[in-house]
Amino acid sequence: MQQFFQALFSGLADGSIYASLALALVLIYKATEVINFAQGEMAMFTTYIAYALLTHPHFGHTFSYWPAFFLTLVIAFVFGVGLQRVVIKPLERASVLTVVMATIALLVILNGLAAWIWSPELKFFPSPFPTSTWVIGGVHISKQDTGTFGVTIACVVVLWLFFRFTKLGLAMRAGAVNPVAARLLGVRTSWLLALGWGFAAVLGAVSGMMSAPTNFLSPSMMQAVLIFAFAGAILGGLESPVGAVAGGLGLGVLLSMLGTYVHPVTPELRLPVALLILLVVLLIRPAGLFGRVVVRRV
Amino acid sequence: MAPLLELKDVSARYGQVAALHGVSLTVEEGEIVALLGANGAGKTTTLRAVSGTVRRAGDVVFAGKRLGRSGPEVTARAGIAHVPEGRGIFAELTVWDNLRMGAYMRRGRPDFRMVLDYFPWLEARRNQQAGTLSGGEQQMLALARAFLQRPRLLMLDEPSLGLAPLVTREVFRVVGDLNQKEGLAVLVVEQNAAIALNTAGRAYVLETGNVAISGTSDALKSDDAVRSAYLGY
Numbered sequence: 268m269q270q271f272f273q274a275l276f277s278g279l280a281d282g283s284i285y286a287s288l289a290l291a292l293v294l295i296y297k298a299t300e301v302i303n304f305a306q307g308e309m310a311m312f313t314t315y316i317a318y319a320l321l322t323h324p325h326f327g328h329t330f331s332y333w334p335a336f337f338l339t340l341v342i343a344f345v346f347g348v349g350l351q352r353v354v355i356k357p358l359e360r361a362s363v364l365t366v367v368m369a370t371i372a373l374l375v376i377l378n379g380l381a382a383w384i385w386s387p388e389l390k391f392f393p394s395p396f397p398t399s400t401w402v403i404g405g406v407h408i409s410k411q412d413t414g415t416f417g418v419t420i421a422c423v424v425v426l427w428l429f430f431r432f433t434k435l436g437l438a439m440r441a442g443a444v445n446p447v448a449a450r451l452l453g454v455r456t457s458w459l460l461a462l463g464w465g466f467a468a469v470l471g472a473v474s475g476m477m478s479a480p481t482n483f484l485s486p487s488m489m490q491a492v493l494i495f496a497f498a499g500a501i502l503g504g505l506e507s508p509v510g511a512v513a514g515g516l517g518l519g520v521l522l523s524m525l526g527t528y529v530h531p532v533t534p535e536l537r538l539p540v541a542l543l544i545l546l547v548v549l550l551i552r553p554a555g556l557f558g559r560v561v562v563r564r565v
Numbered sequence: 566m567a568p569l570l571e572l573k574d575v576s577a578r579y580g581q582v583a584a585l586h587g588v589s590l591t592v593e594e595g596e597i598v599a600l601l602g603a604n605g606a607g608k609t610t611t612l613r614a615v616s617g618t619v620r621r622a623g624d625v626v627f628a629g630k631r632l633g634r635s636g637p638e639v640t641a642r643a644g645i646a647h648v649p650e651g652r653g654i655f656a657e658l659t660v661w662d663n664l665r666m667g668a669y670m671r672r673g674r675p676d677f678r679m680v681l682d683y684f685p686w687l688e689a690r691r692n693q694q695a696g697t698l699s700g701g702e703q704q705m706l707a708l709a710r711a712f713l714q715r716p717r718l719l720m721l722d723e724p725s726l727g728l729a730p731l732v733t734r735e736v737f738r739v740v741g742d743l744n745q746k747e748g749l750a751v752l753v754v755e756q757n758a759a760i761a762l763n764t765a766g767r768a769y770v771l772e773t774g775n776v777a778i779s780g781t782s783d784a785l786k787s788d789d790a791v792r793s794a795y796l797g798y
Contacts, residue, residue, distance in 0.1 A: 450637040
């Protein structure tokens with residue numbers, strides 16, 4: 268039983284990292300039907316920015332963790348909006364495939380750029396949480412895992428509140444459902460898409476900064492995470508933000524359970540298992556667990 | 566006085582296919598104007614050329630100002646509400662969220678009461694997903710949403726499409742009401758010439774992208790060519 272809860276908690280922590288990146292993918296997919304393959308590298312790049320804020324003196328001092336964390340979120344937001352304006356906006360009338368290719372180009376460019384600026388070797392990235400554990404009823408609960416889960420889920424909840432309760436959030440949902448109708452109501456959809464990229468970049472930055480303390484900082488640190496996020500998003504349904512979060516969390520827990528109870532599933536097998544799940548979902552239920560096939564009344 | 570909306574020699578094309586060849590028409594403040602014609606005559610394209618959902622050439626002057634070639638969001642902000650073909654409902658959003666979107670451009674809390682005066686049933690359906698409403702209800706919701714934009718001109722594209730005759734009559738009754746009580750100018754595209762001419766004061770008949778006939782509804786109703794081609798008696 269103790270083993271079960273430990274696997275559950277560490278799975279939820281990993282899963283929350285997948286979930287926030289999966290949500291970033293879904294945000295962009297829902298608005299434009301484009302899979303942003305650069306999402307992981309954007310996250311990696313902003314994590315390096317956090318690293319730079321933490322380790323190099325700027326204006327005479329280095330930042331402590333939380334100021335650097337929040338400043339990175341702001342920079343990530345501007346970065347995401349900027350990428351949409353400079354790279355994606357000019358492709359407004361291009362096919363989805365063209366835009367997807369552009370995001371793949373972006374992936375390669377960001378990866379190379381990070382290696383060039385910060386060198387490709389692994390770096391240690393600090394965690395704001397202590398490495399100690401709480402012991403409750405014999406179960407060791409890692410403060411690191413709890414903190415990771417708390418921070419990522421808090422970001423997801425803030426974003427949900429934004430979409431649910433603000434006028435701008437409503438307009439973004441409406442623009443995703445029917446862009447032309449939204450524009451006819453005065454919505455500047457093009458800027459809302461940029462805003463979506465900004466939010467996606469912020470979610471990515473959170474997942475990057477939360478995953479770096481355990482996985483180390485390197486230009487390829489988010490490549491596996493992106494695949495887990497992708498599998499999570501497919502599992503939940505690419506059209507469903509709730510599904511993406513549930514899918515990411517579910518995948519994290521599932522992999523952790525398999526690692527604990529099914530002995531051949533070593534860490535090396537995590538990626539193949541995730542891809543297998545992705546494949547099975549696509550074959551059996553392409554719309555995902557939370558997605559639904561869109562039916563419209565004419 | 567200058568008309569509220571004036572199209573001067575407006576043309577538009579979809580790729581290689583020209584859909585409008587120099588249409589000129591006017592809508593005065595507070596009047597209902599119908600745009601009639603067969604399928605493919607360019608009725609829908611005329612509305613789309615005004616709102617900027619299709620690229621156009623020629624001038625569109627609204628409330629004394631030339632509308633630039635910028636997109637539909639700018640036209641909407643100038644005071645034109647366009648209920649497009651197929652109604653443009655946000656099917657996955659609730660009825661109430663659809664209404665909130667109508668008031669998107671307005672500052673402060675939108676006044677839903679004035680809409681509920683015309684569409685009282687919306688209150689009870691507020692949390693229903695808009696895509697699950699019947700066709701007539703969706704058309705009414707689109708009207709209510711457009712009204713919340715507080716436009717000076719309402720452009721309706723085939724409000725009767727797919728609706729039962731009784732429902733169509735109800736839709737046009739509400740349009741007439743909005744026009745009379747709120748002074749809202751309306752430009753309506755309609756296949757059903759009989760009901761359109763009963764509601765509108767004036768009408769234009771389009772044929773293959775040109776204005777073929779225009780005049781008051783009464784004059785058109787007694788015009789032999791219009792009667793045989795569009796009214797069927």
